[in-house]
Amino acid sequence: MKKVLYKMPESLTGKEFTYCPGCYHGIIHRLVAEVIDELGIREKTLVVSPIGCSVFAYQFFNMDGTIAPHGRAPAVATGMKRARPDLYVFTYQGDGDLAAIGTAEIMHAANRGEKITTIFVNNAIYGMTGGQMAPTTLLGMKSTTTPYGRKAENDGYPMHMCEFLKEAKGVAYLARTKVNTPQDVEKTKKAIKKAFLAQVKGLGFGMVEVLSTCPTNWGIDPISAGKWLEENMVPEYPLGIFVDKVGDEE
Amino acid sequence: MEKVMVKGTEAIGEAAIRAGCRHFFGYPITPQSELPEYMAKRLPEVDGVFLQTESEVATVNMLYGAACTGKRVMTSTSSPGFSLMMEGVSYMACAKLPAVFVNVVRGGPGLGDIQPAQGDYWQATKGGGHGDYRLIVLAPSTVQEAVDLTVLAFDLADKYRTPALILADGLLGQMMEPVEFPEFRDLSTLPDHSDWALIGAKGREPHIVTSFDIDPYKLEKMNLELVEIYKKIEENEVRWEEYKTEDAEIIITAFGTIGRIAKSVVDMARKDGIKVGLFRPITVWPFPYKPLEELANKVDMFFDVEMNMGQMLEDVKLAVKDKRPIKFYSRMGGVVPTPTEILNALKEEIRR
Ligand SMILES: Cc1ncc(C[n+]2csc(CCOP(=O)(O)OP(=O)(O)O)c2C)c(N)n1
Numbered sequence: 177m178k179k180v181l182y183k184m185p186e187s188l189t190g191k192e193f194t195y196c197p198g199c200y201h202g203i204i205h206r207l208v209a210e211v212i213d214e215l216g217i218r219e220k221t222l223v224v225s226p227i228g229c230s231v232f233a234y235q236f237f238n239m240d241g242t243i244a245p246h247g248r249a250p251a252v253a254t255g256m257k258r259a260r261p262d263l264y265v266f267t268y269q270g271d272g273d274l275a276a277i278g279t280a281e282i283m284h285a286a287n288r289g290e291k292i293t294t295i296f297v298n299n300a301i302y303g304m305t306g307g308q309m310a311p312t313t314l315l316g317m318k319s320t321t322t323p324y325g326r327k328a329e330n331d332g333y334p335m336h337m338c339e340f341l342k343e344a345k346g347v348a349y350l351a352r353t354k355v356n357t358p359q360d361v362e363k364t365k366k367a368i369k370k371a372f373l374a375q376v377k378g379l380g381f382g383m384v385e386v387l388s389t390c391p392t393n394w395g396i397d398p399i400s401a402g403k404w405l406e407e408n409m410v411p412e413y414p415l416g417i418f419v420d421k422v423g424d425e426e
Numbered sequence: 427m428e429k430v431m432v433k434g435t436e437a438i439g440e441a442a443i444r445a446g447c448r449h450f451f452g453y454p455i456t457p458q459s460e461l462p463e464y465m466a467k468r469l470p471e472v473d474g475v476f477l478q479t480e481s482e483v484a485t486v487n488m489l490y491g492a493a494c495t496g497k498r499v500m501t502s503t504s505s506p507g508f509s510l511m512m513e514g515v516s517y518m519a520c521a522k523l524p525a526v527f528v529n530v531v532r533g534g535p536g537l538g539d540i541q542p543a544q545g546d547y548w549q550a551t552k553g554g555g556h557g558d559y560r561l562i563v564l565a566p567s568t569v570q571e572a573v574d575l576t577v578l579a580f581d582l583a584d585k586y587r588t589p590a591l592i593l594a595d596g597l598l599g600q601m602m603e604p605v606e607f608p609e610f611r612d613l614s615t616l617p618d619h620s621d622w623a624l625i626g627a628k629g630r631e632p633h634i635v636t637s638f639d640i641d642p643y644k645l646e647k648m649n650l651e652l653v654e655i656y657k658k659i660e661e662n663e664v665r666w667e668e669y670k671t672e673d674a675e676i677i678i679t680a681f682g683t684i685g686r687i688a689k690s691v692v693d694m695a696r697k698d699g700i701k702v703g704l705f706r707p708i709t710v711w712p713f714p715y716k717p718l719e720e721l722a723n724k725v726d727m728f729f730d731v732e733m734n735m736g737q738m739l740e741d742v743k744l745a746v747k748d749k750r751p752i753k754f755y756s757r758m759g760g761v762v763p764t765p766t767e768i769l770n771a772l773k774e775e776i777r778r
Pocket residue numbers: 227228229230246269270271272273274299301302303304305310
């Protein structure tokens with residue numbers, strides 16, 4: 177007898193991803209889709225796509241959706257959730273989107289305990305616009321707008337969003353993960369599930385920050401990108417669960 | 427229905443609730459904070475949602491999100507706040523999202539002051555946000571009209587799937603007048619928009635609401651769809667008021683609260699034997715070009731009065747073409763002219 181090991185999650189449309197080879201956006205999309213499938217909430221879920229490489233997320237997720245203006249996804253999601261509390265709403269945002277232009281919106285949505293879920297993809301750079309500095313760019317790291325390397329005195333320090341957000345009382349689940357090994361993929365999926373459960377159970381705001389790659393703008397091949405992430409991003413952005421009010425039962 | 431004394435801002439809020447609005451997002455700014463305050467008190471009584479946002483930027487995007495679900499949604503603000511909303515307004519216009527905005531205009535530009543002004547006419551009628559879009563812009567001159575136009579704004583926004591704007595000013599917002607409120611709309615009779623709204627893709631292809639297409643040919647198609655909508659609005663929704671224009675030799679053009687002051691000017695001038703009439707656009711977009719042009723064939727002169735540097739004057743000129751002389755009188759910075767001041771200015775123009 178043949179056994180189906182992998183199939184396209186129902187929560188994905190099957191449209192080919194527009195991401196570069198070696199980019200983790202695709203893996204993260206798939207994990208989100210699998211979680212939504214497993215929770216059985218696809219038909220009641222709205223996706224809010226960001227500005228950035230994942231601007232097309234609404235085409236990949238098989239559910240009703242929109243694109244928010246740059247950084248404003250948490251506000252758009254708030255409006256949706258307040259108008260239809262019976263639906264599930266998630267935002268999918270890059271680091272430029274969430275940690276630069278949209279800092280106020282994410283802080284306040286989290287602090288209000290807005291019952292939404294945020295998938296925060298931190299690749300330490302602006303991907304779509306061609307490799308400019310992000311708030312998450314590492315010190316000394318070169319980007320097109322830090323051609324001599326990021327300097328704290330001029331550009332400030334890398335932003336730690338989980339560390340900022342963990343103080344917000346409205347947060348029900350908050351974790352930082354990565355997806356460069358199979359074990360990490362499993363852990364990330366669990367975290368994403370919990371972030372959604374925080375919403376399903378009406379506990380408050382849930383977010384998972386996933387450390388990700390941008391081989392194209394980092395100017396290295398996909399294998400080296402995974403290594404670079406491990407050696408440089410992980411020490412700066414410690415992995416872990418910062419808030420968990422969801423508990424263990426599922 | 428009996429008449430009750432209400433303040434402009436509160437009257438607009440109550441009218442919105444009666445029109446079926448149950449979601450209000452807003453950020454305080456003088457001179458309109460009584461409107462969000464009223465909604466904060468009133469909406470929970472009708473199972474509605476009031477949310478004080480962290481900024482006008484967040485406000486407009488919450489409006490965007492709530493409008494995506496097909497519900498009647500509203501915000502109100504004053505000039506600097508509306509400037510902050512411009513990005514979202516452009517997104518909403520392109521995404522074809524119905525919503526009602528209220529801009530209680532104050533003196534500007536910049537931080538300006540908190541007195542009544544009309545300096546946001548261009549922003550309201552010609553853009554303000556980026557790209558090719560229009561808003562339905564309604565300019566009430568009395569509290570009763572503000573009530574009626576608020577209800578109309580929701581209906582037009584729904585009908586044409588476009589944001590609508592009530593362009594008021596501090597005078598109208600703070601003024602108390604007797605008004606008659608419409609009946610409460612039965613929420614089940616409102617358009618549910620289930621053909622496009624984001625309500626969960628159960629048993630059908632997903633609904634996508636965006637202001638985006640990477641393919642220029644497809645984006646052009648979206649643009650052309652908007653053009654079609656705007657054409658229909660221009661054909662069907664032009665509104666204006668004429669007062670004593672039948673035998674008038676001079677026409678005052680004015681909108682909003684200054685239009686109401688101009689009515690007194692008409693009566694005062696007529697007592698002095700000057701045949702003056704008033705033309706007051708109610709929709710400042712779409713602007714009533716045709717009816718104003720028709721008047722140009724009958725009268726000697728136009729006298730445009732505004733509380734700005736002559737923003738509507740450009741539309742008046744487009745309507746009148748070069749058929750008749752157009753004189754202009756204005757006060758700015760939040761200064762409201764008295765009827766006597768306007769009359770004296772008019773007499774001076776006649777003497778010249
Ligand atoms: C208001 C506004 N400012 C700037 C931009 C241009 N822009 C598009 S994507 C982007 C950066 C996105 O970076 P990030 O969120 O890190 O996502 P990534 O592309 O890396 O996945 C910028 C600045 C825009 N679309 N809107």
